[in-house]
Amino acid sequence: MTVMAERAVQSSQMSVEEFERIAAFAAKETDDAVRFEFINGRIGVKKVADGDHNNSDTDQRDRQEKPVAYGAAGIPLYMLIDRDACTVTLYGDPDAGVGYRSSRKEPFGARLLLPEPLGIELDTEKLKQYVD
Incomplete structure (x- = not known):
């Protein structure tokens, strides 16, 4: 990967601070019915586990x-x-x-x-x- 392409990939990923603001807002809006995960610069959203x-x-x-x-x-x-x-x-x-x-x-x-x-x-x- 070229340096410019690598920078483009890095800049397209979300920061931890941005994620934390979004997750805090969503937790209030959904009454904690969903859980947000931040892995490899991406947000994942899933329903709160029911044990399965x-x-x-x-x-x-x-x-x-x-x-x-x-x-x-x-x-x-x-x-x-x-x-x-x-x-x-x-x-x-x-x-x-x-x-x-x-x-x-x-x-x-x-x-x-x-x-x-x-x-x-x-x-x-x-x-x-x-x-x-």
């Missing part, structure tokens, strides 16, 4: 896009609770270039140490009751 996360859009966002975007943004930890596989994956060690440099996957029922800034041990045994 089994569509392909959510799969793509939660398992592929979010770990890269959240890690690149410097969010210290990202936890994915996968009810289909009955696992919990904890992503850590954020890196602006790649997302997260480490991940740890455990089955429901395992104890998972959440490092600082949380610094707690999570007992995932109770997650078993939320699986069909």
